[in-house]
Amino acid sequence: MAANFYLSSHANYHLHPRSALVSARQEDLKHATEQELGWIEIWSGSVIQKLCKRLGLRQQVIATAIVFFRRFYLRNSYCETDCALVAAACCYVAAKAEETPVHVKSAVAEARVVFNDMGLSSFPTDNTKLAEMEFYLIEELDFHLVIFHPYRSLVQLCGRDGGPTAGGEVGKATRSAMLEMDDTALQMAWFVINDTFRSSLCLIHPPHLIAIAAIYLAFSLHPPPSANITAPPPATTGSGPSSRTRRQSIDSGVPSSSTPAAPPARTGPPPPGGQTDPITFLSTLNVDYTLVLEIVQEVISLYELWNALESSAAGTAAGASASSGGGKARAGTAKTIAVKTPFTS
Amino acid sequence: MPPMVASAATDGNFAYRQRRDFQRPTVLSRYSILGFLSSGTYGRVYKARVRKPSSDMSPAGLMGTPGAATPGKRLKLARDDGDDDGELVAIKKFKPDKEGEAVTYTGISQSACREIMINREISHEHVTALREVMLEEKSIYLVFEYAEHDFLQIIHHHSSTRTVLPVAVLKSLLWQLFNGVSYLHDNWIIHRDLKPANILVNSAGQVKIGDLGLARLYQEPLQPLYTSDKIVVTVWYRSPELLLGARHYTPAIDLWSMGCIYGELLGLRPMFKGEEAKVEMGGKKGGVPFQRDQMSRVVEVVGSVDRNQWPTVTQMPEYNQLPRLDRHQDTLQQWFNSRSRNSPQDQAAAAAGFDLLRQLLIYDPTKRITARASLTHQWWAHDPKPHANAFLGLPTGVSYPMRRVTHDESDPKLSSNAGRGTFASGGGSGVASGLPFGGGPVRATKRSRLDH
Numbered sequence A: 001m002a003a004n005f006y007l008s009s010h011a012n013y014h015l016h017p018r019s020a021l022v023s024a025r026q027e028d029l030k031h032a033t034e035q036e037l038g039w040i041e042i043w044s045g046s047v048i049q050k051l052c053k054r055l056g057l058r059q060q061v062i063a064t065a066i067v068f069f070r071r072f073y074l075r076n077s078y079c080e081t082d083c084a085l086v087a088a089a090c091c092y093v094a095a096k097a098e099e100t101p102v103h104v105k106s107a108v109a110e111a112r113v114v115f116n117d118m119g120l121s122s123f124p125t126d127n128t129k130l131a132e133m134e135f136y137l138i139e140e141l142d143f144h145l146v147i148f149h150p151y152r153s154l155v156q157l158c159g160r161d162g163g164p165t166a167g168g169e170v171g172k173a174t175r176s177a178m179l180e181m182d183d184t185a186l187q188m189a190w191f192v193i194n195d196t197f198r199s200s201l202c203l204i205h206p207p208h209l210i211a212i213a214a215i216y217l218a219f220s221l222h223p224p225p226s227a228n229i230t231a232p233p234p235a236t237t238g239s240g241p242s243s244r245t246r247r248q249s250i251d252s253g254v255p256s257s258s259t260p261a262a263p264p265a266r267t268g269p270p271p272p273g274g275q276t277d278p279i280t281f282l283s284t285l286n287v288d289y290t291l292v293l294e295i296v297q298e299v300i301s302l303y304e305l306w307n308a309l310e311s312s313a314a315g316t317a318a319g320a321s322a323s324s325g326g327g328k329a330r331a332g333t334a335k336t337i338a339v340k341t342p343f344t345s
Numbered sequence B: 001m002p003p004m005v006a007s008a009a010t011d012g013n014f015a016y017r018q019r020r021d022f023q024r025p026t027v028l029s030r031y032s033i034l035g036f037l038s039s040g041t042y043g044r045v046y047k048a049r050v051r052k053p054s055s056d057m058s059p060a061g062l063m064g065t066p067g068a069a070t071p072g073k074r075l076k077l078a079r080d081d082g083d084d085d086g087e088l089v090a091i092k093k094f095k096p097d098k099e100g101e102a103v104t105y106t107g108i109s110q111s112a113c114r115e116i117m118i119n120r121e122i123s124h125e126h127v128t129a130l131r132e133v134m135l136e137e138k139s140i141y142l143v144f145e146y147a148e149h150d151f152l153q154i155i156h157h158h159s160s161t162r163t164v165l166p167v168a169v170l171k172s173l174l175w176q177l178f179n180g181v182s183y184l185h186d187n188w189i190i191h192r193d194l195k196p197a198n199i200l201v202n203s204a205g206q207v208k209i210g211d212l213g214l215a216r217l218y219q220e221p222l223q224p225l226y227t228s229d230k231i232v233v234t235v236w237y238r239s240p241e242l243l244l245g246a247r248h249y250t251p252a253i254d255l256w257s258m259g260c261i262y263g264e265l266l267g268l269r270p271m272f273k274g275e276e277a278k279v280e281m282g283g284k285k286g287g288v289p290f291q292r293d294q295m296s297r298v299v300e301v302v303g304s305v306d307r308n309q310w311p312t313v314t315q316m317p318e319y320n321q322l323p324r325l326d327r328h329q330d331t332l333q334q335w336f337n338s339r340s341r342n343s344p345q346d347q348a349a350a351a352a353g354f355d356l357l358r359q360l361l362i363y364d365p366t367k368r369i370t371a372r373a374s375l376t377h378q379w380w381a382h383d384p385k386p387h388a389n390a391f392l393g394l395p396t397g398v399s400y401p402m403r404r405v406t407h408d409e410s411d412p413k414l415s416s417n418a419g420r421g422t423f424a425s426g427g428g429s430g431v432a433s434g435l436p437f438g439g440g441p442v443r444a445t446k447r448s449r450l451d452h
């Protein structure tokens, strides 16, 4: 399990076809549009992130909490449950599952602050309510609490995981080559992964494919100086990262000198030599690139949805918006993306 | 305290909970409880039998005896009690928390959470299998496959009957234990509480590692392991690096415990039986005392710690305690010789058997043998070879006693067999431990009772 994703509960029970996600929303679609449901996904990701940050929890815990939330709502409807309580319980259980537990009192207190700020004053004051929800939550999760995240795949792919592996005989994976990513590109990929948790990608795709898609997007934003390439590997047509992706670099405070890469247009063999250049590297990985591209597309649509949400929030100043800052959404001043580099862990 | 009364108007999850509660089968609808095996501050472990699923389809079931899908109604249970075809299970019930007299939710303990989380991911013939997790009346029930024996009970049997543990049995038990621990380590799991009481053996002579309540995943921890748990491993089985206050530790701590367990199987008493220094709250270093007596017991057999053999020992927080201990030679070989039961013509086998013990009890954790490496140790190649049924090595007619099952009529789970459908609250406090003999020192992290 922990050593092998393919033997984990995550791989064997918690990856679903898209149709499962659609049917999970049947009840909700009677009350809301598809776009609004997409916004709930963004909103819930933001809320969980906010709450976890207030509780001093790390990015990995945030990601686990969001996966719990998504899994819960694969079996339940937003309209029939108390999303705020579920979100808080997800944070509370994720903190335990990731071995950085928080007290139920603090979880309730911080959740009240977060939800009050949003105008939801109904969050219970009673600790037992959250603890009770925890019971139902872990049952809904089939008691599967170990989650694999793209962050680890990312640092493994670029060989930044040289941490202590003492004793773990299988710890050192057999890697032929390592992807060379500068810190900026790595950070970009990390932010893209953060963003994927505003969607349900974690219910569909295994974490390493999401990581590869994030690398693809990151290199599109920041082509490595060494590489003489202009396009990512899987040479299908289709849009490259949109302007939304670029906004990412503005949001996260990473100076972006480059314009987004042109749409993939590579023809011919991969550039010779340089076994660690990103394109060659990505093309040597034994993965299905149609899936990677699918994820890339999804992230781009997510950014479009997110933009729309922000413009509508800016227009109406809706309380339930995910947007915490006012201003022009287009300019991308709205959201603060979790700025946590993978190296400081 | 009044029960929580909520209406759909103020409680957005009211309907949701009702629906879920209705779908949830009760423990007693699936299992008939035979008695309890153990009771501690964490809760209780019951012996139970799986009810035949067909009982729902029986005429009585069709006529309205509630089945799994209709909790809340009372079950007529006595009918099934004599049924002995069902598989045996051990049900570990975590005591619910109480606020005054009312049972309430206060959050699942980290220990229960770990036990659930890890058990739900793993599957190995030498790790006790978790069949299912059940939630009922604010308590968690973990249903495990049943194991009739454990190392502690086997050791006790031989010591009390003044018989030897045959080498063939000892070797099979150890071999299977090493296999299970290798599996855990391969999966980035440190057990952190290996001791004879936690290593179970089923009636087919198969070792089943149990009690993952202190186990944890250690791959890229978000914070050092020491930060989450200041004290791990029952003191007699605690490795020197832990005794010296190591902030970072590795699966090697489990290998030390295995060395102690191997020694205990040979000597039929704990190899390093130190007096545990009590945790002083408010003392220095957050109240974690140096276990001087335990360290002395180790040094008496394995010899004084040599900086040349363990260079990084000087960085251990309690390093300066070492010179204050009496100096001792390494007498492990003599210790082994006086307890080894190899016949004189088995010199090579004995030497190999000793070598494994030696490699497990190496002070420097980086030099200690790993679980994986121990599986290819030469000792296993010598006769007698380890066997998948450890009990094949027992002389004919010899068998180990069965677990003692205790009946306590004040326990609602037991009396419920006579007609009540669900557990009420914990109850039964003040009942003596189900263990027929002392279970050894207490580990500080899971219990508050100190019983020695």
Ligand SMILES: Nc1ncnc2c1ncn2[C@@H]1O[C@H](COP(=O)(O)OP(=O)(O)OP(=O)(O)O)[C@@H](O)[C@H]1O
Pocket: B037, B038, B040, B042, B045, B089, B090, B092, B128, B144, B145, B146, B147, B148, B197, B198, B200, B210, B211, B212, B213, B439, B446, B447
């Ligand atoms: N699968 C099982 N089959 C038979 N008996 C079991 C099983 N699991 C546990 N037991 C019995 O219950 C006791 C306690 O179980 P366990 O070790 O899992 O709980 P614990 O919380 O660690 O309690 P303790 O602190 O007493 O060790 C065991 O020592 C054993 O006697």
Ligand SMILES: [Mg+2]
Pocket: B197, B198, B211
């Ligand atoms: Mg135990």
